[in-house]
Amino acid sequence: HRRFLCMLDSDDKMHPHRVAEQVCAMLRLTDDKKHLTLLGSQFDRTPPDSTWHYAQWANGLTDERLLLEQFRECTLLQPTWMMSRKRFEELGGYVEAPTPVTLPTEADYS
Structure with missing residues (x-):
C-alpha cells in the first residue's frame, strides 16, 4: 500500500525485476530497519x-x-533508490527552493 518509494530518472531504464527484488529486500527487514534503510542497486551504463x-x-x-567513500561521491546513486515513504516524508521530501547561504563575517574569526 504505497509503503515504499522507488526512484528513477526520466532518462534511465530499469531492470524489469528491480522493483520486485527491492520490495522483497525491504520486506525482509525488521520494521525499525525498514524505516532507516536507503536501498540502492548496481547499474549498467549505455553505451557500456x-x-x-x-x-x-x-x-x-x-x-x-x-x-x-561518501565524502568522495554519492555512493548510492539516486536513480537506484528505494526507501520508506514515511521516512521520506518525515525528512521533508525534495526541497526545490535554494537554502539561504550565510557568509562568515569578521566577528566569526575573532
Missing part, C-alpha cells in the same frame, strides 16, 4: 563504455567502502 571507470567504481563498492 561510457564512463566505464565510474560504473566500475560505483558497482564495486563493498558495504565498508559505501561509508568511507
Whole structure:
C-alpha cells in the first residue's frame, strides 16, 4: 500500500525485476530497519563504455567502502533508490527552493 518509494530518472531504464527484488529486500527487514534503510542497486551504463571507470567504481563498492567513500561521491546513486515513504516524508521530501547561504563575517574569526 504505497509503503515504499522507488526512484528513477526520466532518462534511465530499469531492470524489469528491480522493483520486485527491492520490495522483497525491504520486506525482509525488521520494521525499525525498514524505516532507516536507503536501498540502492548496481547499474549498467549505455553505451557500456561510457564512463566505464565510474560504473566500475560505483558497482564495486563493498558495504565498508559505501561509508568511507561518501565524502568522495554519492555512493548510492539516486536513480537506484528505494526507501520508506514515511521516512521520506518525515525528512521533508525534495526541497526545490535554494537554502539561504550565510557568509562568515569578521566577528566569526575573532
